[in-house]
Amino acid sequence: MKELSLNILDIAQNSVKARAKNIEISIKEDDSVLEFSVKDDGCGMSEEFLSRVTDPFTTTRTTRKVGLGLPLLKMEAEQTGGSLEITSTEEGKGEDHGTFVRALFRKDSIDYIPLGDIVGTLCVLVQGADNVDYIFTHEIKNKETVEFSTKEMREMLGDLPLGTPEVIAWLRDFLEEGYKQQ
């Protein structure tokens, strides 16, 4: 992927497919490290599936036999000297089921891929979020900077769907304004 924000989009789409109701996306960065995590309350993965989930030949796809999302992310993180951590509890195997993915990147590596258009990623996720709630926080140098919660948005919107183009336009402006103030 050309931007880390595309990986975030891909990983969060996995959470949607895992029937998550709540997805928390968090980005933390300083001058030398960027770390992002995606935490969901979806159906989770079995231990067996989890053990081979970063293998490119592991996939839930039905259209072809090669997945690529997580193996790519692992490679991209490790190439910078960073790491990928995945933990998961399968539905029915404990109270808190779901999956947690955290990727750490070292920014001083020549293989570091920039975060890119995170606003574009969030607009796509919220546009498709009929049955999902997102909490997003982006912390730069330990200072909380840009954040939103779709639950708060829904309270204002009542019956109007979150994915309504006018609402997505508002979200884009809201986020761009937030980043501009940094």
Place this chain on the structure above:
Amino acid sequence: MKTLEELAAIRDRMKGRVALREGSNDIRIVVGMATCGIAAGARPVLNTFVEEVNNAGLTGEVTVTQTGCIGICQYEPVVEVYKAGEEKVTYVKMTSEKAKEVMEKHIKGGKPVTEYTINI
């Protein structure tokens, strides 16, 4: 300053203008958003369609939705357009610019942009 309260104003403004999603809208634009689509550039394509629908004030008439992989990854980003009573039109190797053109000529003008389509 953008505030959450503005969403309440949007809600009031849109009241009655937004048909219930799924169903009554005349035109459906479906964008492939699996790993293959995302890697090939589907994100700006989807966002362009959503922005253009907003700019054109077509929220009640046109729905933009996302789908998974439809199996032609080499042609991603793939966009399908469904119009009531017409055959599905499949656009391949889409970009933001092409999405704007499809919006003008096909969605508003009624004529598919055949140079970007594929028959599957």
